Amino acid sequence: xxxxxxxxxxxxxxxxxxxxxxxxxxxxxxxxxxxxxxxxxxxxxxxxxxxxxxxxxxxxxxxxxxxxxxxxxxxxxxxxxxxxxxxxxxxxxxxxxxxxxxxxxxxxxxxxxxxxxxxxxxxxxxxxxxxxxxxxxxxxxxxxxxxxxxxxxxxxxxxxxxxxxxxxxxxxxxxxxxxxxxxxxxxxxxxxxxxxxxxxxxxxxxxxxxxxxxxxxxxxxxxxxxxxxxxxxxxxxxxxxxxxxxxxxxxxxxxxxxxxxxxxxxxxxxxxxxxxxxxxxxxxxxxxxxxx
Amino acid sequence: xxxxxxxxxxxxxxxxxxxxxxxxxxxxxxxxxxxxxxxxxxxxxxxxxxxxxxxxxxxxxxxxxxxxxxxxxxxxxxxxxxxxxxxxxxxxxxxxxxxxxxxxxxxxxxxxxxxxxxxxxxxxxxxxxxxxxxxxxxxxxxxxxxxxxxxxxxxxxxxxxxxxxxxxxxxxxxxxxxxxxxxxxxxxxxxxxxxxxxxxxxxxxxxxxxxxxxxxxxxxxxxxxxxxxxxxxxxxxxxxxxxxxxxxxxxxxx
Numbered sequence: 104x105x106x107x108x109x110x111x112x113x114x115x116x117x118x119x120x121x122x123x124x125x126x127x128x129x130x131x132x133x134x135x136x137x138x139x140x141x142x143x144x145x146x147x148x149x150x151x152x153x154x155x156x157x158x159x160x161x162x163x164x165x166x167x168x169x170x171x172x173x174x175x176x177x178x179x180x181x182x183x184x185x186x187x188x189x190x191x192x193x194x195x196x197x198x199x200x201x202x203x204x205x206x207x208x209x210x211x212x213x214x215x216x217x218x219x220x221x222x223x224x225x226x227x228x229x230x231x232x233x234x235x236x237x238x239x240x241x242x243x244x245x246x247x248x249x250x251x252x253x254x255x256x257x258x259x260x261x262x263x264x265x266x267x268x269x270x271x272x273x274x275x276x277x278x279x280x281x282x283x284x285x286x287x288x289x290x291x292x293x294x295x296x297x298x299x300x301x302x303x304x305x306x307x308x309x310x311x312x313x314x315x316x317x318x319x320x321x322x323x324x325x326x327x328x329x330x331x332x333x334x335x336x337x338x339x340x341x342x343x344x345x346x347x348x349x350x351x352x353x354x355x356x357x358x359x360x361x362x363x364x365x366x367x368x369x370x371x372x373x374x375x376x377x378x379x380x381x382x383x384x385x386x387x388x389x390x391x392x393x394x395x
Numbered sequence: 396x397x398x399x400x401x402x403x404x405x406x407x408x409x410x411x412x413x414x415x416x417x418x419x420x421x422x423x424x425x426x427x428x429x430x431x432x433x434x435x436x437x438x439x440x441x442x443x444x445x446x447x448x449x450x451x452x453x454x455x456x457x458x459x460x461x462x463x464x465x466x467x468x469x470x471x472x473x474x475x476x477x478x479x480x481x482x483x484x485x486x487x488x489x490x491x492x493x494x495x496x497x498x499x500x501x502x503x504x505x506x507x508x509x510x511x512x513x514x515x516x517x518x519x520x521x522x523x524x525x526x527x528x529x530x531x532x533x534x535x536x537x538x539x540x541x542x543x544x545x546x547x548x549x550x551x552x553x554x555x556x557x558x559x560x561x562x563x564x565x566x567x568x569x570x571x572x573x574x575x576x577x578x579x580x581x582x583x584x585x586x587x588x589x590x591x592x593x594x595x596x597x598x599x600x601x602x603x604x605x606x607x608x609x610x611x612x613x614x615x616x617x618x619x620x621x622x623x624x625x626x627x628x629x630x631x632x633x634x635x636x637x638x639x640x641x642x643x644x645x646x647x648x649x
Contacts, residue, residue, distance in 0.1 A: 201494075201498060204491050204494050204495060204498070205495065205498065207491060208491055208492070208495045211491075212606050216606060216607070216608075217607075217608045218608070323506070325603070329611065332610075333610055333611045333612070334608050334609065334610050334611070335605060335608070335609055335610070335611050335614065336608050337605060337606060338589065338603055338604065338605040339603075339604055339605075340600065340602050340603040340604070341498060341499045341502045341503070341602055341604075342499075342502030342503065342505060342506065342602070343502070343506055344506050344595075345506065345593070345594055345595045345596070345599035345600055345601040346599065346600055347598060347599060347600070348598045348599075348600050348618050348619070348622055349598070351600055351603065351618070352614065352615055352618065355611045355614060359611065
């Protein structure tokens with residue numbers, strides 16, 4: 104079974120010594136994110152997020168399925184995560200890695216359990232037909248902060264996606280092709296984002312957006328998901344040395360600031376994408392001057 | 396399942412008649428299983444757990460080259476008895492919730508156990524859940540602490556854990572919101588709650604898991620009440636361990 108190569112003792116000691124002197128190896132401030140880059144694909148519902156070298160692609164798709172018997176008025180929403188060898192040689196195909204389980208649980212709690220996506224709006228005929236929205240998270244490059252990047256990409260993809268429109272006539276359901284009728288945006292109730300804090304030196308140094316090396320050297324981490332209204336969707340501090348309760352509470356305030364930045368970024372990028380797609384509506388499309 | 400919690404506003408008594416800062420009845424025993432290296436039985440209200448510890452023992456072959464060799468590896472297995480819940484359903488072995496719980500417990504103890512004293516070895520914790528009625532993760536952590544003490548594995552401090560909920564999930568009901576300590580199963584379904592574990596000092600948070608949506612203004616009272624509950628539980632665990640130690644000294648237990 105392959106696993107991530109341990110950093111050498113010298114590399115670890117160097118990183119920790121630098122942190123003691125308030126320096127990060129890549130020169131960032133402790134609460135500074137790497138360059139965040141968000142781009143959308145040609146299709147609706149494809150988003151790629153980059154945090155420095157970390158790269159995550161999310162693809163959202165939907166199909167019409169039979170509604171489950173115990174949740175008649177709800178559609179289905181699933182998130183599937185995949186850590187493949189393309190991200191890092193430490194990941195293997197088919198083996199459920201601990202990291203993968205945690206990533207999918209955190210995403211599940213952040214997006215699904217907090218009710219970010221309104222599943223009731225995915226219902227077509229109660230108890231019979233509903234949409235199954237599926238989000239596939241593909242990690243393409245792993246250099247730390249996987250959860251943060253995945254969450255960002257996932258929320259962006261969900262906001263970008265449009266499901267086909269439908270019409271119900273009695274028992275008949277007609278699903279319209281995107282060319283027939285403009286597809287419809289999913290109804291999102293809020294947009295949660297995840298911020299991971301890694302801590303060192305007995306909790307006195309808190310780092311945001313750790314690189315892989317920083318992750319391997321840290322004493323523990325706190326993952327916080329919240330939306331821009333300050334509603335916390337999830338906190339997970341699994342491992343690591345105990346920290347002061349006060350510093351956990353301080354993390355919340357920092358996380359809120361960062362979440363607001365994420366929120367603005369996603370909205371700005373979506374607007375940009377919308378402008379790029381907008382060719383002038385149906386009238387421009389039907390113009391006789393267009394190429395055949 | 397909507398549950399009527401409105402009675403709380405009237406009398407400030409919870410469904411089972413407790414006040415907001417009351418723990419449920421805690422009962423614990425140590426060395427319950429003769430065959431295991433360490434074992435404990437732990438009850439937190441109606442949540443009942445048996446924990447057994449095997450090890451530190453030689454690492455099983457197969458997983459050999461994978462883990463770090465310079466310290467002991469902690470493995471946790473959580474088993475839900477078929478009769479533990481309301482309805483009898485079989486859980487898949489690879490259930491993500493269970494494996495997250497196992498990871499939480501294992502990594503919580505990695506920070507308190509002196510694992511570097513046992514290189515090339517494994518410590519296996521087996522948690523058998525006999526009855527579930529809320530605060531499951533917290534009860535598992537407490538039971539595991541007792542069993543690890545019984546197994547004689549050196550640790551820096553006990554891990555004591557509990558759950559806290561808040562009666563209002565949004566900021567607009569500021570003055571009505573009360574934190575509630577140590578939830579039972581019904582309260583857990585209804586209210587936003589967190590599991591908090593503390594070790595190594597009064598206000599040191601060892602693990603913290605929150606899964607339901609709650610406003611950040613609610614968090615501070617929840618954490619402080621939780622830490623207070625943790626120190627109460629710590630006192631109870633300490634009492635159990637000392638009583639057991641006395642019995643061993645008097646030769647009443649093998």
